[in-house]
Amino acid sequence: METAAPEASCQPDPENLRQGRQNAFLFAGAAGLAGLMFGLDTGVIAGALKFMGVDLHADDRAQEWIVSSLMLGAAGGSLLAIPVSKYRGRRGAMFYAGLLFLLGTALCSFAPSIAVMIAGRVFLGIGVGFASFSAPLYIAEITEKSRRGKMISIYQLVITGGMLLALLSDSLLSYGGHWRWMLGILAVPTVFFILATTQVPYSPRWLAMQGRRHEAHGVLQKVRGSRQRATEELNRIEQNLKKTRGSGLALLKSSPGFRKTFILGILLQMFQQLAGINILLYYAPHILEHLHFSAQAAVWCTTLLGLANMAATGVAILLIDRWGRRPLLLTSTLIATISLTLFGLLLYMHASGSFASIAVVTLLVIFTLGFATGEGPIPWTMCTEIQPLQGRGLAIACSTFANWITNWLISNVFLSVMSVIGDFGIFWTLACFNAVFFLIGYFLVPETKGCSLEDIEQNVKANLPLRDIGQPRPSTDARPQQTMPLGMQKG
Ligand code: BGC
Numbered sequence: 001m002e003t004a005a006p007e008a009s010c011q012p013d014p015e016n017l018r019q020g021r022q023n024a025f026l027f028a029g030a031a032g033l034a035g036l037m038f039g040l041d042t043g044v045i046a047g048a049l050k051f052m053g054v055d056l057h058a059d060d061r062a063q064e065w066i067v068s069s070l071m072l073g074a075a076g077g078s079l080l081a082i083p084v085s086k087y088r089g090r091r092g093a094m095f096y097a098g099l100l101f102l103l104g105t106a107l108c109s110f111a112p113s114i115a116v117m118i119a120g121r122v123f124l125g126i127g128v129g130f131a132s133f134s135a136p137l138y139i140a141e142i143t144e145k146s147r148r149g150k151m152i153s154i155y156q157l158v159i160t161g162g163m164l165l166a167l168l169s170d171s172l173l174s175y176g177g178h179w180r181w182m183l184g185i186l187a188v189p190t191v192f193f194i195l196a197t198t199q200v201p202y203s204p205r206w207l208a209m210q211g212r213r214h215e216a217h218g219v220l221q222k223v224r225g226s227r228q229r230a231t232e233e234l235n236r237i238e239q240n241l242k243k244t245r246g247s248g249l250a251l252l253k254s255s256p257g258f259r260k261t262f263i264l265g266i267l268l269q270m271f272q273q274l275a276g277i278n279i280l281l282y283y284a285p286h287i288l289e290h291l292h293f294s295a296q297a298a299v300w301c302t303t304l305l306g307l308a309n310m311a312a313t314g315v316a317i318l319l320i321d322r323w324g325r326r327p328l329l330l331t332s333t334l335i336a337t338i339s340l341t342l343f344g345l346l347l348y349m350h351a352s353g354s355f356a357s358i359a360v361v362t363l364l365v366i367f368t369l370g371f372a373t374g375e376g377p378i379p380w381t382m383c384t385e386i387q388p389l390q391g392r393g394l395a396i397a398c399s400t401f402a403n404w405i406t407n408w409l410i411s412n413v414f415l416s417v418m419s420v421i422g423d424f425g426i427f428w429t430l431a432c433f434n435a436v437f438f439l440i441g442y443f444l445v446p447e448t449k450g451c452s453l454e455d456i457e458q459n460v461k462a463n464l465p466l467r468d469i470g471q472p473r474p475s476t477d478a479r480p481q482q483t484m485p486l487g488m489q490k491g
Contacts, residue, residue: 285302333437334438383395417429
């Protein structure tokens with residue numbers, strides 16, 4: 001046991017506390033670069049695809065594989081990240097993610113053939129899987145409880161920022177069709193990311209899990225700025241670790257309530273992808289050129305979608321703890337359903353001319369704004385909030401896997417299905433998925449705003465209907481409520 005004296009009797013030095021917060025912010029910020037890499041690597045393909053398609057002689061089917069191979073890698077990577085981050089630490093998993101990003105970037109930017117390009121995208125994907133599992137987990141474990149939800153939501157914002165930057169750089173490089181530069185330039189932030197992962201300390205929770213108590217205490221003291229607080233937090237971490245000894249699978253067998261939240265997590269993540277956002281983010285230039293936009297106009301419009309995505313994610317962060325999750329999700333699914341239905345109608349009517357062009361872009365922007373205020377952030381937030389501690393790792397890993405696999409499926413078949421059922425057919429199908437997402441939200445999604453994670457856990461274990469698991473327990477009214485989501489770790 002660490003001894004808390006001599007500080008125990010006096011208030012911690014405010015200057016030390018400030019320094020501790022600054023350290024935590026710095027380390028979380030360094031891990032947040034993983035989100036930037038995630039956004040850059042997934043976003044860059046939209047602008048590069050058309051040009052590489054010509055150079056590498058990639059037809060629609062090959063282009064689908066180029067886009068979707070990253071998701072397949074990420075699905076595998078998010079499962080593989082569980083043992084890697086368990087045995088090598090979250091910091092280790094982020095470091096390996098950086099190396100994979102570098103390898104993938106080199107293969108993609110020098111790719112002489114479609115096969116090498118696909119291999120490079122798979123490596124990038126495994127890196128994304130590692131990063132998307134370990135970075136939010138690291139941030140959650142290094143940040144103070146009161147700031148954790150916000151820091152992890154900001155991580156989601158950084159992802160959209162990475163996507164936007166990739167789209168912007170694509171737009172600028174599109175004039176010469178320099179697709180190898182579009183991909184290769186990502187080596188620069190990747191090197192910064194790798195360096196950053198070597199500078200941050202291991203997460204205190206992971207060190208405690210390894211029995212490296214002394215080091216865990218040292219890191220906690222650095223990020224809390226107080227020896228006493230570090231000791232208290234380490235004690236809490238160790239108590240918590242004792243509670244989570246049983247396996248997630250055992251809980252899945254024994255608790256019908258957990259089975260329901262487990263399935264809800266998977267449904268939310270699947271429908272987030274079926275909503276169609278990535279079809280737009282990856283294929284928008286392709287769709288717009290199909291509608292007679294020039295190549296440059298198409299790439300710039302896609303950048304506009306990236307901007308709308310990031311701005312609306314910012315709005316969602318402001319509203320999520322005020323309005324609550326349900327109103328945001330329901331409004332968002334409605335906006336997405338209506339905008340995609342109208343978009344399909346425009347395509348069905350073969351609308352043309354400048355009015356139709358403006359309408360096309362407006363509807364796509366409205367869809368993106370709708371997605372980013374609810375369908376985007378809520379599944380990540382909710383998947384962490386509704387799962388009981390013992391099953392959280394398993395449930396999040398499975399729902400994240402479902403997210404990437406659905407992402408892979410939908411981006412893999414998009415162009416082929418569009419050639420069979422027509423462009424309007426595919427957007428009406430997506431509109432239907434969004435309508436089903438609305439129904440899932442209406443009938444199954446609980447309101448978890450203002451309810452402590454402990455209360456949610458008790459409700460789940462008491463097998464309350466899903467809609468009611470976010471209700472505070474009557475006997476715990478006096479307890480302080482935790483209003484922020486624990487986090488949005490992918491996996
Ligand atoms: C989704 C990603 C998507 C991104 C767009 C995330 O919540 O999981 O698949 O590309 O939102 O902002």
